[in-house]
Structure formats: C-alpha cells, structure tokens
Amino acid sequence: MSDKKIDQNSFEPVDMSLHEAEAISRRSLTYWQDAWRRLKKNHLSMLGLVAIILMTLLALIGPLFSSFSYSDQSLELGNIPPRLEIYQVGPDHYVYMNKEYKLIEVTREGEVLSRHIPLEDNIFEKFRIYEIGGKNVKVDYSFAAAASKSSDAEAVKFAISIDGEPLEILDEVRNQTYRFGSDNLGRDLFTRVLYGARISLLIALVATLVNFFIGVLYGGIAGFAGGRVDNLMMRVVDVIATVPLLLYVILLMVIFEPGLKTIMIAIGTVYWVNMARIVRGQILAIKEQEFVLAARTLGASSSRILIRHLIPNAMGPIIVALAMMIPSAIFTEAFLSFIGLGVSAPMASWGTLANDAVSGLRTHPYQLFYPALFISVTVLAFNFLGDGLRDALDPRLRK
Amino acid sequence: MASYLLKRILAMVITLWFVITITFFLMHAIPGGPFSSEKQLPDEVLEALNEKYHLNDPLYKQYFDYLGGVMTFDFGPSFKRVGISVNDLIYSGFPVSAKVGGMSILVIILMGIPIGIISALKQNSPTDYFVTIMATIGVAVPNFVIATVIIYIFSSRLGILPSHGLTSWVHYLGPVVSLSGFSLAFVARLTRSSMLEVMQQDYIRTARAKGLDEGVVIFKHALKNALIPVVTYMGPMIAAILTGSFVIERIFAIPGMGKYFVESVGNRDYTVIMGITIFYALFAIVMILIVDIIYGLIDPRIKFSD
Numbered sequence: 001m002s003d004k005k006i007d008q009n010s011f012e013p014v015d016m017s018l019h020e021a022e023a024i025s026r027r028s029l030t031y032w033q034d035a036w037r038r039l040k041k042n043h044l045s046m047l048g049l050v051a052i053i054l055m056t057l058l059a060l061i062g063p064l065f066s067s068f069s070y071s072d073q074s075l076e077l078g079n080i081p082p083r084l085e086i087y088q089v090g091p092d093h094y095v096y097m098n099k100e101y102k103l104i105e106v107t108r109e110g111e112v113l114s115r116h117i118p119l120e121d122n123i124f125e126k127f128r129i130y131e132i133g134g135k136n137v138k139v140d141y142s143f144a145a146a147a148s149k150s151s152d153a154e155a156v157k158f159a160i161s162i163d164g165e166p167l168e169i170l171d172e173v174r175n176q177t178y179r180f181g182s183d184n185l186g187r188d189l190f191t192r193v194l195y196g197a198r199i200s201l202l203i204a205l206v207a208t209l210v211n212f213f214i215g216v217l218y219g220g221i222a223g224f225a226g227g228r229v230d231n232l233m234m235r236v237v238d239v240i241a242t243v244p245l246l247l248y249v250i251l252l253m254v255i256f257e258p259g260l261k262t263i264m265i266a267i268g269t270v271y272w273v274n275m276a277r278i279v280r281g282q283i284l285a286i287k288e289q290e291f292v293l294a295a296r297t298l299g300a301s302s303s304r305i306l307i308r309h310l311i312p313n314a315m316g317p318i319i320v321a322l323a324m325m326i327p328s329a330i331f332t333e334a335f336l337s338f339i340g341l342g343v344s345a346p347m348a349s350w351g352t353l354a355n356d357a358v359s360g361l362r363t364h365p366y367q368l369f370y371p372a373l374f375i376s377v378t379v380l381a382f383n384f385l386g387d388g389l390r391d392a393l394d395p396r397l398r399k
Numbered sequence: 400m401a402s403y404l405l406k407r408i409l410a411m412v413i414t415l416w417f418v419i420t421i422t423f424f425l426m427h428a429i430p431g432g433p434f435s436s437e438k439q440l441p442d443e444v445l446e447a448l449n450e451k452y453h454l455n456d457p458l459y460k461q462y463f464d465y466l467g468g469v470m471t472f473d474f475g476p477s478f479k480r481v482g483i484s485v486n487d488l489i490y491s492g493f494p495v496s497a498k499v500g501g502m503s504i505l506v507i508i509l510m511g512i513p514i515g516i517i518s519a520l521k522q523n524s525p526t527d528y529f530v531t532i533m534a535t536i537g538v539a540v541p542n543f544v545i546a547t548v549i550i551y552i553f554s555s556r557l558g559i560l561p562s563h564g565l566t567s568w569v570h571y572l573g574p575v576v577s578l579s580g581f582s583l584a585f586v587a588r589l590t591r592s593s594m595l596e597v598m599q600q601d602y603i604r605t606a607r608a609k610g611l612d613e614g615v616v617i618f619k620h621a622l623k624n625a626l627i628p629v630v631t632y633m634g635p636m637i638a639a640i641l642t643g644s645f646v647i648e649r650i651f652a653i654p655g656m657g658k659y660f661v662e663s664v665g666n667r668d669y670t671v672i673m674g675i676t677i678f679y680a681l682f683a684i685v686m687i688l689i690v691d692i693i694y695g696l697i698d699p700r701i702k703f704s705d
Binding site: 235239244246250253254334338357361372376383 | 410413414417418421422425426428429535536538539540541543544547548550551555638641642645646649650661664665667672676679680683684687
C-alpha cells in the first residue's frame with residue numbers, strides 16, 4: 001500500500017451516452033408496423049399499392065366525371081377511335097372520316113359532334129357527297145376493295161375532295177368526347193372500362209371475403225380440431241381442389257343465369273380451398289406453442305383460442321395468399337366473360353369488353369387495347385403488392 | 400410405394416365419383432328439360448325425345464345408368480348434335496387438344512427452365528432484367544389477349560401466320576405460344592428464384608472448393624434441388640393448360656375438346672358439358688398423380704407414406 005499519487009489527468013469523464021447504449025431509444029414496433037416499414041422500402045410494391053388505390057378510386061368515382069353512362073349508345077357514332085385524323089372543310093368546319101368512309105362532324109379540338117347526312121349516297125359507284133358549310137365534299141372509296149386485296153398495306157383506299165380539290169389530313173387530335181374511343185354501338189369505352197373496373201374489383205372483393213371467412217375458418221377449424229375431423233375436412237378439400245376450379249365455376253355458371261351475382265356465387269363457392277389448406281398448415285404449426293396452453297389454462301374456450309389467438313398469429317401467410325388469390329379471381333371473371341358466361345349486356349366487365357372487341361379487331365384494335373391494358377395493369381399491381389407483402393410479412397420466404 | 404399408389408388410386412376414384420355426382424345433379428337441377436328451350440316442340444315429339452333419352456325414368460335410375468355408363472367410358476349421346484355421342488366428340492377432340500397442350504408443356508419445360516437458369520446465373524445483368532420484366536408481364540396478361548394480339552399482328556397485319564385451323568406446323572405457333580405464355584413466364588420466374596436460393600447454399604461452395612467444374616456444379620449439384628419447386632408447379636400447370644385451351648381453341652378455331660366444351664356451354668348441351676367435365680377431371684387427376692410420383696422420385700426426402 002504505497003501512497004502512490006494518481007495523476008488526475010489520466011482520468012477522463014465517462015461519456016454519458018455509453019450509459020444509454022442499452023436504453024431503448026426507439027419505440028418498439030409491432031409486427032404490423034415492422035411489416036409496413038419493410039413494405040414501404042419495396043418500391044415496386046408501393047407502386048402496386050398506389051396503382052390499386054388509384055384503380056379503386058377511378059372505379060368508384062370515375063364514372064361520375066363521365067358525361068355518359070355505361071349503356072348510353074348512339075349507333076351512328078360507333079367505332080370512333082381515341083385519336084382522330086381530322087380534315088378541315090371550312091373555316092369552322094372539321095370532319096373525321098370513320099372506317100366506313102362516313103364523315104363525322106368534329107371540332108378542331110377533337111370533340112365529336114354528330115354524323116353528317118350525305119346529300120347523295122351512291123353505294124354502286126361507291127362515293128358519298130356531302131354539303132358542309134356551303135361546300136361540296138365528295139368521299140370516293142371505290143378503290144377500297146382493290147387496295148385491301150393488294151399486298152401493299154399502304155395502298156390508297158379513298159379520296160376526299162372539296163369542290164373538286166383533294167383534301168389532306170389537317171391534324172391528328174385526341175378524341176375529347178370518347179377518351180378511349182367508342183365501341184360498335186357508339187358507347188363510350190372510357191365509361192365502360194371504368195364500370196368494368198367496378199365489376200373486376202367487386203369480384204376481387206368477394207373472392208377476398210370468401211377466402212377470409214370460409215377459407216380461413218374452414219382451415220382453422222380443421223387444423224385446430226386435428227385428428228379425424230381434420231382428416232375428413234381436408235379430404236373434402238382435396239376432392240374439390242384436384243379438379244381445376246374453373247371447371248366448377250363453369251358448371252355453376254351454366255346452371256344459373258349468367259350475371260354478376262352468379263359469378264360472385266360461383267367464385268365464392270369454390271375459391272376458398274387453397275386458403276383452407278394454407279391456414280390449416282399454419283394452425284398445425286402454431287397450435288402446440290405455449291401461448292395456446294396459457295390461454296387454455298386461463299380458461300379460454302376453443303373458439304376463442306382459434307379466433308383470438310391462432311388466426312391472428314397466422315395472419316401473415318393469410319394476407320400473402322389473399323394478395324396472390326385476387327389476380328386469379330380477376331382472371332377468372334375476365335375468362336368467364338370472354339367465353340360468354342359473364343355479366344349480361346349492357347353491363348360491361350373487362351372480359352366482355354375484350355370479347356366484344358375481338359370481332360372488330362382488324363379495324364378497331366383500340367377496343368381490345370384498353371380492357372387488356374386495365375386487366376394487365378391491375379393483375380400486375382396485385383402481383384407486385386403480393387410479392388412485397390410476402391417479403392415484408394414472412395421474411396423466411398424472402399426470395 | 401404400392402400401398403401409397405393404392406391409396407392414391409382409391410382417393411382418385413372417390414374424387415371422380417364426387418365430380419360425377421355433382422355434375423349429374425347440378426345438370427338435372429336446371430329448370431326445364433334439355434329440349435324445352437327454343438322453339439316449342441309438339442308434346443308427342445317431346446315425349447318421344449324424353450323416352451329416347453330415358454329422361455322419363457326416375458332420377459335415381461338415370462343417375463345409376465349414367466354412373467354405369469361412365470364406368471364403361473360411355474358418356475351418352477349429345478342432345479344438340481344429332482347422331483353424335485359425347486364419346487365421338489372426345490375421340491375427335493382430345494388428340495387435337497393433347498397435341499397442342501403437349502407441345503405447350505414441352506415449350507414451357509424446354510424454354511422456361513433454361514431461361515430461368517440463365518437469368519439466375521447472370522443475376523443483375525441486362526439479360527436477367529429482361530427475363531424478369533418479360534416474366535412479370537407474362538404472368539399478368541391473360542392468354543386470350545396474347546392470342547388475339549398474335550392473330551392481329553402476325554395474321555392480319557403481317558400475314559405470316561395462319562389465323563385458324565391446324566393443318567401444318569406453322570398453325571401450331573400461335574396456339575402454343577398463347578397457351579404456354581402464362582406458365583412459361585411462371586416457370587422461368589420460379590426456376591430463377593429457386594436457382595438463386597440454391598446457388599447460395601453451403602454445399603455449392605463446397606463443390607466449388609473441391610475444384611469441380613462450374614458446369615458440374617450447376618447441372619449436377621444445383622439444378623437437381625432447384626427444380627423441386629418447379630416440379631411442384633407441374634400439377635397446377637396442367638390445370639392451367641387444360642382450362643387455358645378452352646379459350647385458345649375457340650380463338651384459333653381448333654377442333655379440340657376445349658372448343659367443343661365452350662360450344663356446349665354456349666348452347667347448353669348438357670350431356671356434352673357433363674361428359675367433358677368428367678373427362679377433364681379424370682385427366683387432371685391422373686396427371687397430378689403422375690406428377691406426384693415424379694416428385695417423389697427426384698426428391699428422396701419425400702416418402703410415399705401419407
């Protein structure tokens with residue numbers, strides 16, 4: 001024990017922050033907050049989510065901004081494309097010529113007004129004469145038949161002349177009246193595509209609810225009960241699931257009158273079986289854990305354990321499966337409508353719109369383009385969201 | 400193995416019986432007989448028709464007759480096509496459908512798997528990005544859109560592909576491409592992701608550390624395990640091809656089962672709907688059993704027990 005003097009300078013005050021190293025500096029995140037944080041980092045998923053929200057908004061309120069209803073038709077303004085090649089006839093007179101070589105009155109900006117009535121319509125010599133703004137306009141389409149037979153795709157098919165002078169295309173403008181063009185009955189495709197969105201998203205909603213209530217409960221009960229009950233319940237699921245579900249849906253659709261309600265019933269009747277399998281697997285995996293025993297010790301009833309304890313703990317995979325299920329339901333509806341088992345006219349879904357467009361595909365490809373685009377974008381959005389949800393909710397499955 | 404097979408076949412029979420029963424009673428639950436629709440037939444004619452097709456028998460007798468017929472592979476006559484039985488339709492339609500479907504499955508396997516492997520081995524290269532983007536789009540576009548676009552571009556505009564029929568090999572291009580589109584994209588994506596996962600495993604590093612040739616590492620060590628999820632998808636893939644053919648055959652006017660099925664749905668030809676549904680179900684069940692057996696063969700961890 002010497003009186004060794006310790007130099008004061010060899011000490012320095014402890015940095016206080018070291019004490020706080022163990023302190024919880026951030027609020028602890030719940031499972032869902034954590035998942036949301038991870039999901040937000042996934043740009044593609046967020047893009048998908050935004051697209052789905054936009055699509056839903058568009059489906060809900062979009063038709064309100066359209067001046068047409070989905071069933072409004074004006075036969076003489078049928079098959080007008082979204083982009084118009086307009087001709088100037090007079091200082092304030094512009095026309096668009098449709099594929100049947102008929103003139104339609106439009107404005108410079110591209111608003112479709114009405115069809116011109118020809119003064120003379122000679123179907124033998126194949127020309128029409130109109131009087132527009134005091135001028136004589138002649139549409140001669142007598143070489144159309146020859147041109148479409150020739151191998152040259154650019155062959156001239158018609159000639160428009162005004163008082164004998166040939167008329168050239170003035171401009172190509174956007175169709176202001178029918179933003180996506182009009183169909184063969186002169187219905188506004190924009191409005192119909194938005195109504196189609198309503199139907200597809202409604203189907204998606206129904207598929208989700210059915211999966212959620214029937215699929216989750218069925219699978220949950222089978223997994224939780226175990227033993228003979230489980231065996232029996234899952235054999236039933238096996239029997240249903242071995243046959244392509246679409247076959248059942250078609251069968252059901254044949255029996256009932258085609259319509260929106262029927263599609264919902266048909267999809268609702270069979271589309272829950274995959275969910276039941278997934279949930280059963282999850283429940284089997286977690287039902288032996290201590291918290292179940294704890295709940296049972298506290299006197300919780302079986303149904304309470306299942307609904308309040310087991311199913312919430314299996315929610316991650318359930319939501320992922322749901323996000324993957326929705327595109328398949330949308331596909332099914334489009335498919336059914338396409339083979340003529342869908343919603344009945346004049347209602348429109350994306351599938352019926354695509355089906356309607358097929359016959360006129362050669363001359364009016366835009367009529368297929370928009371419904372196909374909307375189906376694809378929606379399915380893509382749900383796929384992106386589903387992939388992101390899988391990574392966010394179930395990190396073990398991260399790919 | 401033998402007891403596993405026996406169990407599976409028993410389950411198959413039960414499933415099939417279930418499908419037959421459901422389709423039979425669903426079809427008979429439709430209000431009105433098969434002949435009561437369009438024009439009003441005279442009562443005597445209706446009576447004679449009902450007599451001819453045994454529709455006056457009690458329901459249970461009709462059911463057992465039908466069940467007996469199905470067991471001997473006799474699906475009865477078509478109600479709407481005079482003088483043609485459902486069997487005739489199946490015999491004439493199935494080989495055509497099987498040819499198109501089989502070619503599509505070949506395309507999916509022979510193209511989807513290599514594309515997935517290449518994409519995984521060149522991860523984050525332009526090739527990989529291209530494959531990923533194409534696969535993502537391929538899964539999102541419905542097959543009837545692919546088919547109509549093919550007809551529009553290659554048949555109407557460019558005139559290099561025939562738009563309908565199946566008389567030469569070029570006729571197969573359109574239907575096979577549109578039928579395999581979805582599953583091809585899915586298989587490529589699946590192969591890519593499972594290959595990426597396997598390539599990170601320790602045993603791959605071991606194989607490389609041993610100085611094995613990269614080709615041996617990929618094809619002998621990695622691929623075998625990477626293909627397991629792909630084989631799992633085979634069952635659903637067959638279902639996708641089967642149901643996909645409904646529309647594709649209609650669009651390309653191919654005289655296959657799918658076309659007959661959609662037509663019979665359209666004109667409510669109940670026996671044809673029933674017969675083809677049951678045949679599809681039988682086919683799907685057998686194919687899934689075969690896939691399951693293959694699955695067990697390539698993955699020794701799976702025992703044929705349950």
